[in-house]
Amino acid sequence: MALRVAALAGGVGGAKLADGLAANLAPADLTVIVNTGDDFEHLGLVICPDLDTVVYTLAGMANPETGWGRAGETWNCLATLGILGSETWFRLGDKDLAVHIERTRRIRLGQSLSDTTEAMRQALGVGVRILPMSDDPVRTVVETEEGPLSFQEYFVARRCGPKVRSFRFEGIDTARPAPGVLHALSESEAVVLCPSNPWVSLDPILAVRGVRQAVSARPVVAVSPIVGGRAVKGPAAKMFHELGIPPSARAVAEHYRGLLTGMVIDRQDRGEEAGLRSLGTRVLVTDTVMRTSEDRRRLAAEVLEFASSLAERRPV
Amino acid sequence: MALRVAALAGGVGGAKLADGLAANLAPADLTVIVNTGDDFEHLGLVICPDLDTVVYTLAGMANPETGWGRAGETWNCLATLGILGSETWFRLGDKDLAVHIERTRRIRLGQSLSDTTEAMRQALGVGVRILPMSDDPVRTVVETEEGPLSFQEYFVARRCGPKVRSFRFEGIDTARPAPGVLHALSESEAVVLCPSNPWVSLDPILAVRGVRQAVSARPVVAVSPIVGGRAVKGPAAKMFHELGIPPSARAVAEHYRGLLTGMVIDRQDRGEEAGLRSLGTRVLVTDTVMRTSEDRRRLAAEVLEFASSLAERRPV
Numbered sequence: 001m002a003l004r005v006a007a008l009a010g011g012v013g014g015a016k017l018a019d020g021l022a023a024n025l026a027p028a029d030l031t032v033i034v035n036t037g038d039d040f041e042h043l044g045l046v047i048c049p050d051l052d053t054v055v056y057t058l059a060g061m062a063n064p065e066t067g068w069g070r071a072g073e074t075w076n077c078l079a080t081l082g083i084l085g086s087e088t089w090f091r092l093g094d095k096d097l098a099v100h101i102e103r104t105r106r107i108r109l110g111q112s113l114s115d116t117t118e119a120m121r122q123a124l125g126v127g128v129r130i131l132p133m134s135d136d137p138v139r140t141v142v143e144t145e146e147g148p149l150s151f152q153e154y155f156v157a158r159r160c161g162p163k164v165r166s167f168r169f170e171g172i173d174t175a176r177p178a179p180g181v182l183h184a185l186s187e188s189e190a191v192v193l194c195p196s197n198p199w200v201s202l203d204p205i206l207a208v209r210g211v212r213q214a215v216s217a218r219p220v221v222a223v224s225p226i227v228g229g230r231a232v233k234g235p236a237a238k239m240f241h242e243l244g245i246p247p248s249a250r251a252v253a254e255h256y257r258g259l260l261t262g263m264v265i266d267r268q269d270r271g272e273e274a275g276l277r278s279l280g281t282r283v284l285v286t287d288t289v290m291r292t293s294e295d296r297r298r299l300a301a302e303v304l305e306f307a308s309s310l311a312e313r314r315p316v
Numbered sequence: 317m318a319l320r321v322a323a324l325a326g327g328v329g330g331a332k333l334a335d336g337l338a339a340n341l342a343p344a345d346l347t348v349i350v351n352t353g354d355d356f357e358h359l360g361l362v363i364c365p366d367l368d369t370v371v372y373t374l375a376g377m378a379n380p381e382t383g384w385g386r387a388g389e390t391w392n393c394l395a396t397l398g399i400l401g402s403e404t405w406f407r408l409g410d411k412d413l414a415v416h417i418e419r420t421r422r423i424r425l426g427q428s429l430s431d432t433t434e435a436m437r438q439a440l441g442v443g444v445r446i447l448p449m450s451d452d453p454v455r456t457v458v459e460t461e462e463g464p465l466s467f468q469e470y471f472v473a474r475r476c477g478p479k480v481r482s483f484r485f486e487g488i489d490t491a492r493p494a495p496g497v498l499h500a501l502s503e504s505e506a507v508v509l510c511p512s513n514p515w516v517s518l519d520p521i522l523a524v525r526g527v528r529q530a531v532s533a534r535p536v537v538a539v540s541p542i543v544g545g546r547a548v549k550g551p552a553a554k555m556f557h558e559l560g561i562p563p564s565a566r567a568v569a570e571h572y573r574g575l576l577t578g579m580v581i582d583r584q585d586r587g588e589e590a591g592l593r594s595l596g597t598r599v600l601v602t603d604t605v606m607r608t609s610e611d612r613r614r615l616a617a618e619v620l621e622f623a624s625s626l627a628e629r630r631p632v
Contacts, residue, residue, distance in 0.1 A: 043417050044360060044424060074392050080414030084439045086421065094410040098396030101359050105402065108360060123400045 010201020326517020
């Protein structure tokens with residue numbers, strides 16, 4: 001397939017589709033723009049969970065069990081941190097640690113997150129461009145019934161337990177899109193919204209200055225992260241519920257209202273097809289749950305075919 | 317043996333004797349005061365090689381092959397740092413890394429090096445007190461024919477290759493002895509100078525304000541790190557040579573002139589015994605090379621017996 005694509009991605013689900021897109025496109029034709037709202041400092045290290053998940057996945061190094069972290073990982077540093085009474089709630093593998101140490105070293109030397117990401121994806125043999133949404137720190141804060149929690153506190157330490165009320169992206173007002181982000185969007189023939197969490201994975205990207213506008217100027221295809229009323233992975237469905245919205249492909253489409261040209265939904269949700277069409281969006285019904293590499297490649301090929309057919313449509 | 321002892325130690329050799337002393341004394345009767353001139357920042361981490369070697373050795377966790385680092389270590393982080401094009405000249409094992417990460421975290425939170433060392437030795441089950449010579453940074457600089465090198469550059473990166481001219485301990489003028497150092501010395505019944513490098517392991521400790529004076533007020537026994545004209549480990553003999561001094565037990569005794577009450581030398585060096593006595597120091601001739609745990613325990617027992625017999629002697 002020859003199509004210039006910009007994909008917006010969060011962590012595991014987004015990374016899988018991005019990997020499928022990479023398998024179908026020439027490297028120069030794909031740019032993956034990744035959420036950095038989950039980034040945080042931990043044990044003195046700059047940690048970028050979504051960037052790392054995307055890089056590891058595209059490098060073929062991701063842990064196939066968890067989707068995050070690395071395959072063949074060891075945990076000797078973390079175990080020792082435990083013995084020393086340090087913080088171990090965030091799972092840092094020995095190989096993974098090297099990425100955080102090297103990124104932190106480069107950033108302390110004054111390099112941008114973009115530059116460190118570029119160095120990392122090259123070192124790990126990833127051909128496609130991977131851009132952080134911004135080089136400026138943006139930090140997702142989950143407003144919960146128990147008060148505000150930083151994203152990783154909410155997600156890892158509290159295991160998404162506290163009921164959410166809203167989300168804030170600290171720093172978003174002054175965050176500039178990373179170099180190449182707006183250009184990749186404006187030169188793309190289609191933008192793919194990967195099946196990532198709308199609230200905390202893609203909303204931060206769309207909230208970066210100029211990004212929503214640049215996305216809305218292109219044909220946009222979203223792959224629903226909600227299948228059969230549940231999130232394939234993570235707290236997206238729980239968040240919809242807690243915000244008073246029944247989770248569905250339609251809820252996702254309404255979340256992205258004003259942006260979508262087409263929506264890809266799972267066969268389980270074919271009942272929603274008519275409703276989605278009534279919103280004015282084109283719909284592709286297929287198998288969207290990616291269990292294998294072949295699932296990723298096949299879904300991405302269908303998404304690209306669909307996106308390519310939408311080139312002249314207006315967003316709903 | 318009941319004797320209150322303060323031992324001054326650098327890395328591997330010092331740690332071994334300290335371990336032997338710990339096997340012979342009640343924990344409350346031994347304080348090990350450790351060189352921090354080798355400390356450095358690397359990859360954003362505060363690394364204290366001698367403190368770690370002493371703690372690991374006394375915890376029974378040291379790598380028996382190398383003397384430094386941990387037994388049963390893995391190297392997955394370091395290997396990945398290599399793939400990422402980062403610095404790998406300083407060998408950081410996965411377990412060892414945890415100590416640097418946790419120490420760095422605590423120091424960034426404002427804790428002293430003493431406090432972090434105390435927490436670490438307790439967590440790792442070491443009973444005796446281990447004190448850094450100072451909580452203030454002191455950095456050994458090796459002046460070489462190729463110019464000044466930081467200690468770790470000289471020692472690890474350059475493998476002690478460049479010819480030495482002199483040594484400087486940056487920060488020594490303002491470094492205060494760590495809490496407990498002067499007290500441990502003044503209440504000791506004997507001070508043991510472990511078989512560590514005189515130039516770069518024990519001189520920095522002795523150069524900390526008040527330490528030399530406090531040491532010289534006690535009976536002092538040095539165990540020669542030079543055996544048969546060679547250093548048991550490390551560059552001590554090479555340094556003596558390059559500074560124009562033939563390496564020998566006598567050269568060590570002269571290096572510590574004004575401090576020594578007694579000197580422990582190896583059987584190989586029994587020919588030096590008379591010369592040493594002529595300097596006015598008492599001499600114990602025994603097997604000083606520590607290959608096994610039993611060697612450490614036995615040598616330490618002899619050193620303690622010897623030290624205890626010197627209580628009333630004046631230093632030479």
